[in-house]
Amino acid sequence: MIEAIKLGRTVDGISLLSEISFSYAAPGIYGIIGPNGAGKTSLLRLLSGVDRPTSGEILLDGKPIADYPRKALARKMAVLQQGGLPPVGYSVEETVALGRYPYQGWFGDEQEDAKPIIEDALTRMGLSHLRNRSVDQLSGGERQRAALAQVMVQKPQILLLDEPTTYLDIGYQLQLLDTVAQWQQEQSLTVIAVLHDLNLAALYCDHLLVIKDGSLYGAGTPKQIVTRELVRDVYGAEADIIPHPDGGAPQIMLRPKLIASRNRILINV
Numbered sequence: 001m002i003e004a005i006k007l008g009r010t011v012d013g014i015s016l017l018s019e020i021s022f023s024y025a026a027p028g029i030y031g032i033i034g035p036n037g038a039g040k041t042s043l044l045r046l047l048s049g050v051d052r053p054t055s056g057e058i059l060l061d062g063k064p065i066a067d068y069p070r071k072a073l074a075r076k077m078a079v080l081q082q083g084g085l086p087p088v089g090y091s092v093e094e095t096v097a098l099g100r101y102p103y104q105g106w107f108g109d110e111q112e113d114a115k116p117i118i119e120d121a122l123t124r125m126g127l128s129h130l131r132n133r134s135v136d137q138l139s140g141g142e143r144q145r146a147a148l149a150q151v152m153v154q155k156p157q158i159l160l161l162d163e164p165t166t167y168l169d170i171g172y173q174l175q176l177l178d179t180v181a182q183w184q185q186e187q188s189l190t191v192i193a194v195l196h197d198l199n200l201a202a203l204y205c206d207h208l209l210v211i212k213d214g215s216l217y218g219a220g221t222p223k224q225i226v227t228r229e230l231v232r233d234v235y236g237a238e239a240d241i242i243p244h245p246d247g248g249a250p251q252i253m254l255r256p257k258l259i260a261s262r263n264r265i266l267i268n269v
């Protein structure tokens with residue numbers, strides 16, 4: 001269980017986040033949405049323990065996150081950073097294996113045999129054939145999949161994802177989110193994901209948190225949250241909302257101001 005209590009963060013006198021509270025007790029996929037600069041990444045950095053809140057606190061299974069030693073925290077929580085892995089010169093397999101560090105002693109030894117765990121992650125992410133390739137020779141999408149394989153072998157209970165579909169084409173966006181959703185169900189994970197694409201957020205998330213100007217704008221199921229009013233108030237855009245044919249998740253049909261007149265011109269050409 002992860003609980004945020006009146007979280008706030010101020011940097012150099014500027015408030016980035018204020019009074020953010022929520023509590024995720026059950027496993028599921030929890031999305032964080034909001035416009036550019038709203039404070040989504042800042043919130044994720046607080047949840048992961050990278051940054052400290054200037055007010056409020058985060059409890060992980062009832063204990064303040066700041067009280068967890070680094071490796072103990074890493075056994076509970078893994079983070080897929082925005083942009084995935086830095087392009088360092090390790091092979092894909094070595095990079096994925098780095099995810100086992102919370103289980104290793106001083107000399108890199110560990111009690112469990114990690115090989116099958118690493119093998120499983122490489123297979124699931126379609127990386128087996130690239131195992132010996134240097135990470136800096138991967139495409140952006142392959143690097144993102146290697147980053148997910150790395151956090152998979154970390155075997156967390158909570159997975160934080162910051163824009164996991166960046167760099168991915170639509171096929172790989174679905175593949176990555178399907179993998180996360182399957183993994184979430186198999187392991188009863190709590191996934192907290194910052195997502196820009198509202199249609200994907202509505203399709204994959206059980207619950208959405210909307211951040212606007214550093215404050216909580218709304219929270220609820222995708223059907224409650226993804227509305228015409230949200231698109232207008234939060235993003236300043238006009239849209240129709242259409243239920244997805246499979247399951248009815250709300251999907252956004254954007255209505256740019258110029259498109260109607262532009263279409264008329266194109267029809268006349």
Ligand SMILES: Nc1ncnc2c1ncn2[C@@H]1O[C@H](COP(=O)(O)OP(=O)(O)OP(=O)(O)O)[C@@H](O)[C@H]1O
Nearest residue numbers: 011012014016034035036037038039040041042043
């Ligand atoms: N260390 C910092 N010092 C000062 N301002 C910061 C710092 N980190 C972030 N900000 C500012 O805080 C605001 C929120 O940033 P954040 O990255 O959390 O937004 P975001 O919702 O993730 O945005 P995006 O969707 O564009 O990635 C932005 O205006 C950003 O410029």
